[in-house]
Amino acid sequence: MSNITRRDFVKLTAGATAVGMVGFPFIARGAGKKVVVIGGGAGGTIAAKYIRLADPSVEVTLVEQNPDYYTCFLSNEVLTGERTLDSLKFGYKNLASNHGIKVVPKEAIGIDPGAKKVSLAGGEKLSYDKLIVSPGVELKFDAIAGYSDKVIDKIPHAWKAGPQTTLLRKQLESVKDGGVIVISAPADPYRCPPGPYERASLMAHYLKTHNKSKCKIIIMDAKEKFSKQGLFQEGWTAMYGFGTPNSMIEWRPASAEGKVTKVDAATMTVTAGELDSVTKADLINIIPPQMAGKIAQVSGLTDDKGWCPVNKATFESTKAKDVYVIGDACSAAEMPKSAYAANSQAKVCAAAVVASLKGEEPPVPTYVNTCYSILGEDWGISVAGVYRLEGDIIKSVPNSGGISPAKAPAAMRKREVAYAHSWFKNIVHDMFD
Amino acid sequence: MMLRTMNSVLALAGGLLVSTAAWSAGPSGALLAGTCAGCHGTNGASVGPASPTIAGMTVDTFTESMKGFQKKAGDEGYRPATIMDRIAKGYTDDEIKAMAEYFAKQKFVRVQQPAVDAAKAKEGKKLHDDYCEKCHTDEGRKDEDGSSVLAGQWLQYLQFTAEDFHSGAREMPKKMKSRIEAMGREAGADGLDKVMHFYASQK
Numbered sequence: 075m076s077n078i079t080r081r082d083f084v085k086l087t088a089g090a091t092a093v094g095m096v097g098f099p100f101i102a103r104g105a106g107k108k109v110v111v112i113g114g115g116a117g118g119t120i121a122a123k124y125i126r127l128a129d130p131s132v133e134v135t136l137v138e139q140n141p142d143y144y145t146c147f148l149s150n151e152v153l154t155g156e157r158t159l160d161s162l163k164f165g166y167k168n169l170a171s172n173h174g175i176k177v178v179p180k181e182a183i184g185i186d187p188g189a190k191k192v193s194l195a196g197g198e199k200l201s202y203d204k205l206i207v208s209p210g211v212e213l214k215f216d217a218i219a220g221y222s223d224k225v226i227d228k229i230p231h232a233w234k235a236g237p238q239t240t241l242l243r244k245q246l247e248s249v250k251d252g253g254v255i256v257i258s259a260p261a262d263p264y265r266c267p268p269g270p271y272e273r274a275s276l277m278a279h280y281l282k283t284h285n286k287s288k289c290k291i292i293i294m295d296a297k298e299k300f301s302k303q304g305l306f307q308e309g310w311t312a313m314y315g316f317g318t319p320n321s322m323i324e325w326r327p328a329s330a331e332g333k334v335t336k337v338d339a340a341t342m343t344v345t346a347g348e349l350d351s352v353t354k355a356d357l358i359n360i361i362p363p364q365m366a367g368k369i370a371q372v373s374g375l376t377d378d379k380g381w382c383p384v385n386k387a388t389f390e391s392t393k394a395k396d397v398y399v400i401g402d403a404c405s406a407a408e409m410p411k412s413a414y415a416a417n418s419q420a421k422v423c424a425a426a427v428v429a430s431l432k433g434e435e436p437p438v439p440t441y442v443n444t445c446y447s448i449l450g451e452d453w454g455i456s457v458a459g460v461y462r463l464e465g466d467i468i469k470s471v472p473n474s475g476g477i478s479p480a481k482a483p484a485a486m487r488k489r490e491v492a493y494a495h496s497w498f499k500n501i502v503h504d505m506f507d
Numbered sequence: 508m509m510l511r512t513m514n515s516v517l518a519l520a521g522g523l524l525v526s527t528a529a530w531s532a533g534p535s536g537a538l539l540a541g542t543c544a545g546c547h548g549t550n551g552a553s554v555g556p557a558s559p560t561i562a563g564m565t566v567d568t569f570t571e572s573m574k575g576f577q578k579k580a581g582d583e584g585y586r587p588a589t590i591m592d593r594i595a596k597g598y599t600d601d602e603i604k605a606m607a608e609y610f611a612k613q614k615f616v617r618v619q620q621p622a623v624d625a626a627k628a629k630e631g632k633k634l635h636d637d638y639c640e641k642c643h644t645d646e647g648r649k650d651e652d653g654s655s656v657l658a659g660q661w662l663q664y665l666q667f668t669a670e671d672f673h674s675g676a677r678e679m680p681k682k683m684k685s686r687i688e689a690m691g692r693e694a695g696a697d698g699l700d701k702v703m704h705f706y707a708s709q710k
Contacts (some may be wrong), residue, residue: 124541290559414545421541440534440602442542444590456590460542460597478589485670489557489589493546496555501545502555503554 093383105134107431110192110202112182112369114138114166116145116413117208117401119505120420121427127429134174135200137192138166138285139181143506144235146266147413148498150273151448154280159240172507181353185373187394194255201364207375207382207391208401209367210234211265214380217363218258219336230360232273233265236388238395245248245357246277251286253356256344258334259295260363263381263409265402267301268447268457275306278314278322283451291316292353293325294346295332296363301410302447302477309449309487316450334360366403373397381405386424386468388436389419398423409461409468413501415443438462443475446494454490533601536609543606552616556663565616565650569607573598587676617659623708634698638690642682647706658709660701665703673699 111122114136122136133245144162147392151157166177178200184193185205192200213231215222219405230240255277259270274291281289300306310316310323326332331347337360338345344353365371365380375382375391382399389404391397400423401416409415419439426436441461448454459475461468478490540551543561547553550563561569575586576595586592598606611682635643644647647657657665671677672687679687 114674126539417545418542421538425535425538437538438532438534440539440542442545442594442597444546444594458590458593465615471597474595475593486589489667492557492667494588496553496557496663497546498557500548500553504544504549507549 076137081115084196101115107203108201108432109134109204109206109427109431110200111136111206111208112138112192113208113367113401114140114143114177114209115145115208115401115416115419116212116501116505117416117420118206119143119166119169120417121206121398121400121424122175123173123505124421124424125428126175126416126426129431130174131433132428132431133176134314135176135178135202136166136169137152137178137180137182137194137200139179139195141165141179144239145413145498145502146233146235146269147501148494149232149239150276152235153243153246153273154276155243156276162239164336164502165256166506168507182369183372185369185375185394185397187373187397202396203431204396205399206389206398206420206423206427207367207370207373207403208399208420209369209403209417211363211364211402211411212366212368212371215362217260218334218360220339221337221360221362225337229360231360231362233255233269233364242359246280249281249286249289249336249356252288253286253290254354255289255357256334256353256355256359258344258346258358258360258362259293259297259300260335260361261296261328263411264361264364266445267410267412268306268445269303270295271300271306272447272449273359274323274445275309275314278310279450281357282314287322288320288392289322291323292355293323293332294344294353295325295327295336298327298329302457304423304480305455305477306447306449309453309455313450313453320476321489330336364402366399370399370403375399375403377407386463386466387422387439387445389423390426390432398427403489406468409441409443409459410445411432412445414445414497417501417504418442441468444497446490446497448491448494452484452491454492454494456490456493508623533599533605536605539598539602539606540613542608550613551610552613553661554618556620556622556661557667559660559664560615560656561610562613563650563656564607566604566611568650568653568655569610570603571653573603573607583678585678589672614706615656615659617710619710620662620707622662624704625708627701627704628708630694631701631703631708634690634694634702635705637693638686639702643706646709648709657706660706662703662707665707666700669699669703670684 105308111118122134143164150281152159169175170177170206181195182192183195190202198404230238230242232238274293301384314322331351334346336345339465340506366382370382377383389398389400391399401409422439443459446456457477460471485487546558547561553560573595574582576591578585642654650656672679
């Protein structure tokens with residue numbers, strides 16, 4: 075008894091209140107409550123839908139300024155011509171018709187946690203009982219000298235799928251045999267950790283299958299190691315001559331003049347490393363460092379690193395009551411910033427929000443990440459993680475998860491491509507239908 | 508005074524017992540099952556051709572599969588996998604039970620599969636009647652004794668499974684092995700594939 079701290083006491087009494095309310099049917103606990111979700115991506119769509127699935131009495135409004143969503147995941151397959159940009163395009167109609175979610179096609183520009191209101195561009199305000207913010211990432215254009223949103227038509231980032239993806243595809247098609255391509259990869263954390271390396275792989279695949287094997291793709295990296303590195307290098311060695319003088323892919327870590335500091339769109343040069351090594355390229359793809367989406371920045375939900383700290387059991391912001399942040403924008407270590415992680419976090423958050431609206435305690439969370447990368451024809455690899463909450467860390471369960479085995483048989487690599495494509499179909503169905 | 512207040516609150520507080528019990532019981536079946544949806548579809552009804560639908564599986568079949576994924580090659584009941592071995596190892600027996608109970612209550616949704624070849628399915632129907640029907644009853648709709656639901660399952664997944672049985676990567680139950688060998692003698696090596704087309708064609 076004497077071991078009960080003041081904080082425990084508050085928790086206990088809160089629990090008691092919740093249970094005390096059972097048996098008073100005249101108190102309609104969840105009914106008529108309003109949840110607003112900002113952002114219709116991998117996190118926001120799922121949070122909106124799963125709240126409605128769990129409690130149809132909750133009114134859910136999804137605020138998303140874009141009429142269509144283009145998935146970032148699998149967008150590297152657009153570069154090879156394997157799939158069209160249209161195959162990555164999804165709308166919000168079914169979330170409205172199948173789940174009764176009100177979709178507001180406007181930009182959220184402000185949050186007032188005190189008054190519990192979201193301001194929309196145009197002046198309208200939406201009231202909420204609970205707000206879920208899933209804004210994805212904002213690119214830090216000022217991190218690399220010479221790079222800005224003014225030059226992205228010449229030097230694409232293609233880190234948000236859409237016209238930028240199409241542009242990068244066109245530029246890749248116009249590279250001549252023997253051309254040099256530079257991909258600048260940022261330091262951790264950023265959206266889709268294996269993404270830059272999958273991109274290099276599929277660019278090499280395209281070039282190799284279009285008589286342009288003398289091209290070189292240089293990945294200039296701001297870090298010393300990367301996601302699924304051993305598996306990527308194994309695939310590159312098998313398919314693209316990695317490790318030989320004629321390798322189509324070269325990886326330069328930060329310690330080997332890899333960190334890009336400057337880019338010049340006029341001369342098509344990249345400056346990197348402590349010695350300011352200059353590389354001239356035919357195609358430059360800058361993947362800038364990132365931070366939480368703009369609405370999180372302007373609403374005071376971010377920390378000094380630009381990401382949103384949250385309570386990992388509920389994803390409620392530690393900066394604002396009744397405001398939750400999920401997906402790439404939140405700090406959810408050890409989970410990576412991936413679509414699957416956002417999906418998983420959204421479900422934990424949705425359950426916590428529904429419970430809270432009923433005056434109940436949040437349920438015990440459980441989280442998963444699954445992420446596939448495609449390196450070339452019939453060559454897929456994956457990483458998986460099952461997580462539990464331990465203290466304030468979303469911990470990977472010991473002896474579970476991890477990456478595909480090294481030197482796996484070809485049939486297994488091939489199956490992982492099939493599973494990657496099935497993953498895509500199921501995750502977008504989970505989001506949009 | 509403080510202590511007395513606390514005591515009386517605790518005496519009233521069924522809440523304490525409920526929340527503690529809830530936490531030690533682990534995540535709910537619904538929340539656990541939600542983590543599968545990205546690959547296996549909302550509520551386990553897959554819309555992707557390689558990931559199987561796991562909705563409507565019996566508790567026993569689901570549990571046996573997950574336990575099989577946790578095993579090492581060579582162990583009895585081992586299931587080969589590309590990724591499920593890594594994922595299954597993240598769950599306790601209680602969590603697997605909670606998931607199994609959740610999925611057993613979900614509806615197996617059957618969809619038109621463009622990859623199904625009607626002619627093969629027709630031949631497969633006959634082979635099914637002759638060789639498989641006894642265990643995979645009702646055109647493979649019933650999940651009995653770990654037979655799993657095959658009717659309307661995704662063709663590509665069924666073909667992967669057949670490959671694994673063929674290669675020996677996945678061990679067949681004795682009776683199934685002798686039946687499939689007999690079918691091979693009658694219908695040739697692609698007999699099993701025809702049966703898979705038949706199951707996948709079921710609405």
